[in-house]
Structures are given as C-alpha cells and as structure tokens.
Amino acid sequence: MEHLNQLFVEAGTLMFAGMVFVFTFLGLMIVFINVVLKRLAIKFPDAVIQTRSARTNQKTKQNVDGVSPNVVAAITSAVTQYRKQHNQPSSTHKTK
Amino acid sequence: MEHLNQLFVEAGTLMFAGMVFVFTFLGLMIVFINVVLKRLAIKFPDAVIQTRSARTNQKTKQNVDGVSPNVVAAITSAVTQYRKQHNQPSSTHKTK
Amino acid sequence: MEHLNQLFVEAGTLMFAGMVFVFTFLGLMIVFINVVLKRLAIKFPDAVIQTRSARTNQKTKQNVDGVSPNVVAAITSAVTQYRKQHNQPSSTHKTK
Amino acid sequence: MDSLNKLWLSTGLANFESGQVIMMIVGCLLLYLAIARNFEPLLLLPMGFGAILTNIPLAGFSEVGGLLHFIYYAGIDTGIFPLIIFMGVGAMTDFGALIANPKTLLLGAAAQFGIFATLFGAIALNAIPGIEFTLKDASAIAIIGGADGPTAIFLASKLAPELLGAIAVAAYSYMALVPIIQPPIMRALTTEDERKIEMAQLRPVTKIEKIVFPLGVLMMTIFFLPSATPLVGMFCLGNLMRECGVVDRLSSTAQNELINITTIFLGLGVGSKLSAEAFLNIETLGILGLGAVAFSIGTASGVLMAKLMNKLSSTPINPLIGAAGVSAVPMAARVANKVGLEANPHNFLLMHAMGPNVAGVLGSAVAAGILLALVG
Amino acid sequence: MDSLNKLWLSTGLANFESGQVIMMIVGCLLLYLAIARNFEPLLLLPMGFGAILTNIPLAGFSEVGGLLHFIYYAGIDTGIFPLIIFMGVGAMTDFGALIANPKTLLLGAAAQFGIFATLFGAIALNAIPGIEFTLKDASAIAIIGGADGPTAIFLASKLAPELLGAIAVAAYSYMALVPIIQPPIMRALTTEDERKIEMAQLRPVTKIEKIVFPLGVLMMTIFFLPSATPLVGMFCLGNLMRECGVVDRLSSTAQNELINITTIFLGLGVGSKLSAEAFLNIETLGILGLGAVAFSIGTASGVLMAKLMNKLSSTPINPLIGAAGVSAVPMAARVANKVGLEANPHNFLLMHAMGPNVAGVLGSAVAAGILLALVG
Amino acid sequence: MDSLNKLWLSTGLANFESGQVIMMIVGCLLLYLAIARNFEPLLLLPMGFGAILTNIPLAGFSEVGGLLHFIYYAGIDTGIFPLIIFMGVGAMTDFGALIANPKTLLLGAAAQFGIFATLFGAIALNAIPGIEFTLKDASAIAIIGGADGPTAIFLASKLAPELLGAIAVAAYSYMALVPIIQPPIMRALTTEDERKIEMAQLRPVTKIEKIVFPLGVLMMTIFFLPSATPLVGMFCLGNLMRECGVVDRLSSTAQNELINITTIFLGLGVGSKLSAEAFLNIETLGILGLGAVAFSIGTASGVLMAKLMNKLSSTPINPLIGAAGVSAVPMAARVANKVGLEANPHNFLLMHAMGPNVAGVLGSAVAAGILLALVG
Numbered sequence A, B, C: 001m002e003h004l005n006q007l008f009v010e011a012g013t014l015m016f017a018g019m020v021f022v023f024t025f026l027g028l029m030i031v032f033i034n035v036v037l038k039r040l041a042i043k044f045p046d047a048v049i050q051t052r053s054a055r056t057n058q059k060t061k062q063n064v065d066g067v068s069p070n071v072v073a074a075i076t077s078a079v080t081q082y083r084k085q086h087n088q089p090s091s092t093h094k095t096k
Numbered sequence D, E, F: 001m002d003s004l005n006k007l008w009l010s011t012g013l014a015n016f017e018s019g020q021v022i023m024m025i026v027g028c029l030l031l032y033l034a035i036a037r038n039f040e041p042l043l044l045l046p047m048g049f050g051a052i053l054t055n056i057p058l059a060g061f062s063e064v065g066g067l068l069h070f071i072y073y074a075g076i077d078t079g080i081f082p083l084i085i086f087m088g089v090g091a092m093t094d095f096g097a098l099i100a101n102p103k104t105l106l107l108g109a110a111a112q113f114g115i116f117a118t119l120f121g122a123i124a125l126n127a128i129p130g131i132e133f134t135l136k137d138a139s140a141i142a143i144i145g146g147a148d149g150p151t152a153i154f155l156a157s158k159l160a161p162e163l164l165g166a167i168a169v170a171a172y173s174y175m176a177l178v179p180i181i182q183p184p185i186m187r188a189l190t191t192e193d194e195r196k197i198e199m200a201q202l203r204p205v206t207k208i209e210k211i212v213f214p215l216g217v218l219m220m221t222i223f224f225l226p227s228a229t230p231l232v233g234m235f236c237l238g239n240l241m242r243e244c245g246v247v248d249r250l251s252s253t254a255q256n257e258l259i260n261i262t263t264i265f266l267g268l269g270v271g272s273k274l275s276a277e278a279f280l281n282i283e284t285l286g287i288l289g290l291g292a293v294a295f296s297i298g299t300a301s302g303v304l305m306a307k308l309m310n311k312l313s314s315t316p317i318n319p320l321i322g323a324a325g326v327s328a329v330p331m332a333a334r335v336a337n338k339v340g341l342e343a344n345p346h347n348f349l350l351m352h353a354m355g356p357n358v359a360g361v362l363g364s365a366v367a368a369g370i371l372l373a374l375v376g
C-alpha cells in the first residue's frame, strides 16, 4: 500500500510535469512559427520564377497530355487509378 | 553394405510415407475447397457493385487493348509522368 | 625526420607504381575494346529486328511528344514497356 | 509404422496447447478486423498473421533461428523499424495547415492529457489483484493515448517489451475505432451552435516555411528533450526530404517502397509478441480498457481546449477540431469534418482539423520523449 | 622494384588455382545460359556472377568480412531470403484456376513422386565409389524434383548447405529446361486422342474463396505439418495480401521491389557456394543427373495420374495438364498448352494447367515439410 | 520540483558541449549547401542530418544501441552500402561513348594523377605540427581526387575510418564544386583554338559489345588487381544487369528503390562520423585543402593528356574533354560541354566527354584497388 501510494505520487508528478512540458514545448513552437517562420516567409517569398516554372510545368503537362480537352479528364482518371494502385496518398498515413 | 541396406529401407519408408502424406494433405484440400469454400461462395457472393466495378475495370482494360484513343492517350501520359517521377535519368547519377 | 623521409620515398614509389599500373590497366582495356569487342560487334551485329524496333521506339517517342495520329501504337508500346519494366506478369513467377 | 508415427508426432494437432489455439483465434480476429472491417489493415494484417505464425507448435518462428525472432530482434528491439516508419510518415505529412494556424498546436498539446491521465489510471489498476504495473509498464500503456502506432511500438519496445503485443493491438484497434469512439464524446461536449462554427480560410504557406519548420522542430527537441530526438529526428528528416525539393527520389522511396517493406516486417515482428503467455492474462484486459479510456480522455481534452480557445480567440474556432488533436492521422481530422458537416452542411473542417491532427503527432512524440527521460 | 613486385604478388594471375579458374568458367556458363539462352535469368545471372566473385583469389568475397559472406549468412543460412521470395511468389499467384477445379490438386500431389523417387535414387548412387550421400543430402537433392527454386534453396540450406550450390544450379537449370525435358515424356505417355481432349470452361471464383483459401491452406499446414509452415506460411501471407484487397501497397511491394532486391542478393549468396571444393566433385555430377531424373519422373507421374483421373472422372481431363503438376510456374503450364495446341489447334489448356501448376507449388512445399520433419 | 529538475537535467541545453554545437552548425551548413546550393543533395542532405543527430547530447545516436551506430556498423564498416550504391551506379552507366572511342580511357587514367599526387602532398603535410598522416591516412585522403563518392567512402572505411567523415564531406563538396573548380583550369591550359575543336561523331555501339564490356573489365580486374574487385565487380554486375536485357526488373530496382534506400542510410551513417573529436581538428583542414588540390591536379592532368593526344592522334581531340576524366559523372562532362560551347556555339562535346567521364570512374576504382593492395 505504501508502495502503491508512492507510485501514485510519482504518476501524479509525471502527469503534472508532462503536461506542463508538452504545453510549454508546443507553445514555444507557436512562438517559433509566429516569429521565425513568418519573417522568413516575408524575406523569402515563393519566387515568381518558381511560380512561373510551376505554370510552365502545368503547361508542359497539358502539352504532353495531348492538347485535346477530352483527354485531360481521361488522364486525370488514369493517374488517379495509377496512384490508387501505387501510392494511395489518402490511406498512406495509416501505414503507421 | 549393411549401412546402405538400412538407408534403402529408410528411403523406401520415406517415399511411401511421403507420398501417402502428400496425397492425404492435398486431398483434404480438395475437401476443404468443395465443402468450405463453395459454401462461403454461396453465402457471400461477390457484391453486385463489385462485379460492376470489375466490369468497368475490364472495359477499361479492353479499351486499352482495343484502342479507344482517349483512354489510350491518358495512359501514355500516366506512363510518362510515372517515368518522370521514378527514373529521373539525368539526376540519378548524382546518387553516388 | 628520418621517418618522414622514408614516408616520402614510399609515397613517391606509390605514385610511380600507381600511375604506371593505372595507365597499363586502362591501356589494356583499349586493346580489349579494339580487339575483342570490335570483332564481336562484327560477328554478332545487332539483329535487324532489333534495329527496327529501336527505330519504332524512337518514332513512338516523337509521336508521344508531338501528339500525332499514331498515338495508339505509341500507347501500346508504352504500356507494354511499362509492364515489362515493372510487373512482367508473365515472367515474374520465374523470380523464384 | 514408425515413420508414420513420427510424422504424427510432428503434426500440430498432436502438440497444440490451449493457449496457442486461443492466440491463433486472436490472430484470425485481427485478420478479420483488418480485412472485413478495414481496421488499419496495413499493420493489423501482418500483425494478425504474425500472431498465427508465432503460436504454431514445433515451428519455432519466434525461437532462436526462427524468422520472426530475427525480425523482432533486428528491427523492433533495436527500434529501427518504427523509426524508419516514422521517417516515412514524416515524408507523407504536410505541415501547411499547422503553419498557417499555429494556435492549433495547443489542441495537439491538450489531447496528450489522454496519455498522462491514463498513466495515472494504469497505476490505479494495481489495486486489482493480478495486475502489477510498474511505472515503466504504465508509461508504455499510457502512450496508447497518443494514437500513434510507431510511437507506441517504439516506446513499448524500450520500456515494457513484454507488453508490446497487447499495446500494439490496443493502439491500432482504437485508432481504427476513432470514428466510433470520438463522435459521441464530441457531441456531448459541444453545443449545436458551436459545431456550426465556420472557420476563416487558411493563409497560403511559403516553401521556405515548410523547409525550415522541420529543422526548427528538431532544434527545439534537441534543446529541450533529447530523449525524443530519435522519433522526432527521423520524422523531421522525412519531412525535410519531402519539402526541400532536391531529393524527391529519396522522399518518394521513403513514402512508398521503404515504408511498405518495413511495415510488413514490423507487423510480423509485433505479431510475434502475441504469444499466449504474454497476451492471455488479466493485464491485457487492463491494457485494452485503459486504451479506450486514453482515447476518450484525449478526445475530450482536445475538444474542451478548443472550446476555451474559441472563447478567448478573436477568430472563431470550431471546438470539433480539438478532437483531431489525438493524432490518428488522417482519421481524426476526417471525423471532425464529418461531425461538422452534420451540424452545418456547408462547413468543411478537414483542412482546419489537419493542423491539430499533425500537432498531435508531434505532441505524442514529445510525450514519449518525456516518459523516456523521466521513467526510462 | 619492390612495390611493383608487391603489386605482382597481389595480382590474380600470380595466385590462381586451377579449381578457381574452372569455377569461373562455370560462372560464365551460367551467365551465358541466363543471357543468351534466357535460362531463368533473374536468378542465374546474379548466381553466375556470384560464382565468379567467390572464386577470385585474394579478394575474399566469401571469407569473414567479405560481401558474399555477409549475404550468405544473413540471408540464406537464416532462410530469410527464400522465405521473402516465397512471400512475393505468393503475392503473384492466382489460385483461381485451382479453386475452380480442385481435383487438379491430385495432379500436383502425383508429380511430387519425382521428389521421393529421386530420394531413393540418391541413396542408390551411394553404390558408386566417391559418392556418399546421407539421408539429409539425399532429401536436399530430391527436392530438385519439386521444380521450385526457393523451396530447394530453403531445404538445402537446412539439410545440406555444402551441396546448396550444386542443388540450386540443378534446380534452376532444369526449370529452364522444362520446355525441352517435358514434351517428349508427355507425348510418349499419351495418345493423340487424349491430347486432343478439350476441357470444360472453369467456373468463376468469388473473392471470398480467394481470401479464405490461403488461410485454409495455412491452417491445414499448421494442423498436419508444422515443419512446412515457414514456406507455406510466407506463401499464404503473400497470397492473402494479394487477394484481401485492403493492403494493395504491401502486395505490390512484395511482388516488385522487395522480391527484386531479395533476388539479387539471393542469387549472389547462392553463387558464393559455388567454390571449387564444393562443386568440382563427382557428387555434383550425381546431383545434376538425379535432377534430370527427378523432373522426368515428376512429369511422368503427373501425366499418368491425369490419365487415370480422366478415366474415372465424369468431366474430361486432358492428361497433358498433369505434367504441369511439377510446378515450374508458369513454364510447365505453358508447355502443356503448347503440346495441346499441336494436337488440337483450338485447345487452349493454359488456364486448366494453371490449377495443377500452382498445386505443384503447394505440393513441393508440403514435401519439403515432410522431409524436414522426418529427416531434418 | 524534483521531476522538473530531472527534466531540466535531461535537456540538451544543460548538457551541450561546444564541439557538439559547432558540429551541428557544420551539419546545418551541409543541409544549406544541399538544399539552397544544390550540392550533391542526395547524399549531403542525409549526411548533414546525420551530423546533427550524432552530436545531440544524451541521445546516443552513435553509441551502442543507437540508430546511427547500427547503420554505420551494418552498412559502412562492412562496406556493403557503398558496394550496393556502386552496383546501382553501374546499372545507370552507359559505356557506349567509351566503347565507341576507347582512346578516352587514357584521359580517365591521366586524371588519376590527382590521386597519387595528393597522396604525396598528404605526406608532405606531416611537416606541419599537429598533422600526422600515416600512409593509410594519406591514401584514404588522396582518393578524394577520384571524384567518386562511394569509392572514397569504401576506401576510407577500410584504411582510415576515423577520417571518413571529413573525407566524405570533402569528396562530395568538391564534386558539387566541379563547375566552379574546373573551368578556370581548363581555360588556363588550353588555347581558344583548341577549345573550338569539333570531334568526329561517335560510331554506333552494338548490344553485344555493351554486354561483354563489363565482363571484360571484371576479368581484367580479376587477373591484375583482385583488391579492386569488390568495387569493380559490383559496378560491373549493375552494368551487366542493365545491358543484358533479360533482368530489367532487377536493373530497374538497382537503379531506383535499392539505391535510394541505401543512399538514405549511407548518408546518415557517414554523418554519424562527423563528431567533434573526429572533425574539429587541423587534420580536417588539411583534408579539405588536399581535396581541392586533388581535384585541380586531376583536372589539369586530364586536360594536358588530352592536349598531348590531340597532337599525336589522327582524329582531332578537344582537350576540354580531358577534364571529364576525374569522373564526377555527369557533372564534369557537362562542364566540358559548357566550356566548349563558350568557345564554339556549335560544338557539343557532351557525348564525347562521357567517354573519359565513365573511364574516370573505372580509373579511380582501379586506383583504389592499388592503394588497398599496396597500403591496406
């Protein structure tokens, strides 16, 4: 009983210290995001070139895909099917 | 020679016991298929929805084989995209 | 100092022996290519069928990029190639 | 005939012990849940199969020289498999929603109360005769409340390997049961009006933020909680590979082939801990019960925290997204979205719930680090 | 110059032994068969390459610390590589044809007579001076008749590791020679009319049957032959992953990347057993001879069993499909189809032959289990 | 409170040593170079991350039982990871350009002078107090001049494991700096007219040549330099799988998933050698300096050799392609192409430079074998 009481005290301390620590830690992460990341985002915005290249990418894809509008939909479905078989992006998280 | 005779007896026994066992075992598997699986098949037939999707699947496949231009183009693009993502021939050398 | 001198001598010897060996070795490789490989190339030229299929391949690629009416053939080969590289359903069993 | 007799003595039928039979049924049950009920099949299927294999008489799968013995000691006892999976999960995780709305980190923190309250509860169970949980055992059990499979396996393999099987079964089962466990608690603790709250659209997040975020998280973990760095470090490595844009082939492999290969072996290895001696006892019942408690308390804590924040915050916060703080990515976020849609058919909470959802992953890794530091 | 002399003494030319030269030629022969003759290239190419590497003087590939030494002891001595490959083969195998026509299991059983007859023959070879096969050796050799590579490697690594190289070479070579070995035997044992027999179309098989089948096979193996559960268990795990429909990403990885990676290393590791001492002796000749006998007897047994069944059965059975019972999937089934087409150009036996073909895989795994239980 | 105090004592902040802080900054620098500067990111990113992880106080990543300790001793100390990567690189390498113009092998040979001259230089550095390089150390350092990452890691792990971290950092950094280091040297040693030289189109190469080439290279290595067969053998295995056309699925796996998985772990494992004791000393400065010297001398030797060959040869040879002899595939070949285009906008040297480029890979593997044979 003595022993159990001591365990309870230890568990209670753990609970308290643990929750304090978790909140402190994730709270500091908020500070980090609000202070460091926001400044970085202002200083290094996503480059216009990058946006452009992304656009070019999309264009390229359309070109590769074959320029016919019907085909685009077909491709989307083909790619989706392919991803389902090989990537399963929505369910992958469950892997853990 | 004594020893060899004994080995022959053992090998013969093994041959007999082994074939009996193999036939018994695979024979029981026949029973299992005929009794258990067949009943399960009746009790849980493939859902209609599933059959449908299977058919759609088959159709898609047939189209691929049987040249329906839209879908076919879709696959080409899927393959191209896939290759881009997985092969990257120009940068692969850098792996080393 | 004595020791360092000895190291220098060893390093120099290594440099000399190493470069001699490297040149000899790669030089022999030149002989190997010029003598063995060239003869093999004459004796076993790439089969005409293969050259043809290679040409078709090139054409196919152009077709895929340029979206010409021959797309159908391109897809067939793309799908076939893709299957060959990644699934090989017919020969996979041989893996065992 | 001597040979046939020897053959009979080498059959399973002649050597079965009742415990093995029961554990095989447990294994089949896990397979059923995985296949028919879609309970986290990627892990429960190999785990259930491993449970069957390890209980086969004479086969020696989990004895020295056996396949599952190799797998367990090479991959789980060392912690390598859960860490590789954590790297893959990191490579699959998009922290965009969290960076856009960092307040949701507090929800991920609050939900960890499920862990620490369960730790207390596990100690309390010692009052029941037949149950004797040390502080290490209790910590390993409590982590079930983190709703994060690899974290639970990693911690259990360090603190209480003999309970690993039961803990993994409980963790993955309850993760699969999230859509059943959470909604009643969420509805009970919120009003209709609260559930209808729509939230402001998230700001776009730049590439640099996404790249620096995992590095920042790692640095903070290094400074304040080195014992969590194996888990957080591998997670951040995966996430950095994903976001940096220069090692896409590594990121893709980490998310696909590598995590798949590891998952098969992790499942088999965990299943090998489902032996009769280790599983068929009253402690397993206790673990299963505590697991349910842990999930419920975590859900409630998250929702209550969100209610509090909604009152204090200038921008509206739907309390439902607090439930996603338990992690169980992305199931818990989907549940929040679904319950929200019931109250307000135009209210799509999914993206908003992804913030607390991934915060919960970090939160439970941090909690695991605390337990390792203080109890391990 | 001292350095140049040291360099000369470190060349291969100054250190070759004749056995090593011969074994390198054997390795090159295997490469030739793989590349130019398409003899099971996926395994024979790395195996031939491994044979060359292991016989390089001074390089120490197969000595402690060498690459092939690591590969062999980590992957083959433990049985891990063949089991992973068996899992992948399971994930590639469709049991539909077998479930639709379960009688064909008897053909897969009959063909295993090739194994047990060869065991007898291997003992008989002891009459030749210089050959001394123990019962373990004979069992490992006999399994060549199973026409199943990973099964042969697994059993040989357990019962007679010193014969592993020769057994693997024989197994894969004869598997590649199936289209040459089988047809004459098939034609000799059947009449033109029998070869013309057309078979009834197979019934469709439901999803539930395909899911429960591997579990049923596993259960039966557990009950009656636990020593076969490593092979059968991993095979059934792969097949279950394939059919259950909820872990497609695991199934795909097992069928592709995982089996490919393992195949490379399995081949290299088996090749490392092709050293001069282990291979260049009269026993290897005996093994190669016995392998041919095993394949022939297995083929004949299958065909004869099919003839018998055709006479007793109400539905017609083409005896040619009995030859597919030796496994060698899918080569043997294709051979049955081809020989059938010669007799009747409208007779497509491929699907019908897939039944005995996959039954043969199970049959030889069962036979391997029996040998392990009684001899191991 | 005792628990909070214990928690504080378990933080990184309370336990940091200055060396660890500096090494973390080095790790971050490597990440920066990889991500922002695109310096060989596939290896430098995991390496930089590994450097951070290994220097975390209390976390024990590189102590017995730690993740990086397992990775290092299983994969790098044994040489397995670099050899697997070499196999993958072999599977990615097309020797067509080399076979079409075999003279370029001499350029690949000449560039290895960078290695042996650096060996001499490393010994000379012993004159500086605080630096004491043995002949083994000097050899491991010199191989940086080979401009080949896995070769450098393999040799360093055998000859001077305590220098492995610095050597790998230097090797990959300078490989990434090839576009900056080489052009000035190339321009200084050639005239405008020489840079303008156009080369004759390469003859087509048949399939049989490409298949037999790796086997021939392997045979020559076996005859003359068995100590190089681990590297050359695995490289040739990969190349044979690529060219033979019958094992495409193995070749594809070797080029993609297998090399990706190995690269992640190789990088982490190498990073684990970046501890303060091993890296923060004057010897590292020496290694970094010697690395730059090695690349420069290698480049110069290649260019000068090409100038000589251009004078002696009947067909014109652009001296710029000599610089590609250092390997650093395909970067060095691209640099040669780019510098050539500056002088003559119609002069595409890329394919011509691929010959010496892949010759350089063979050349440095041969050089590594020589060092192993004479010094190891």
Ligand code: NA
Pocket (backbone or CB within 6 Å): D145, D146, D147, D148, D325, D326, D327, D328, D360, D361, D363, D364, D365
């Ligand atoms: Na959590």
Ligand code: NA
Pocket (backbone or CB within 6 Å): E145, E146, E147, E148, E325, E326, E327, E328, E360, E361, E363, E364, E365
């Ligand atoms: Na068989």
Ligand code: NA
Pocket (backbone or CB within 6 Å): F145, F146, F147, F148, F325, F326, F327, F328, F360, F361, F363, F364, F365
């Ligand atoms: Na080089």
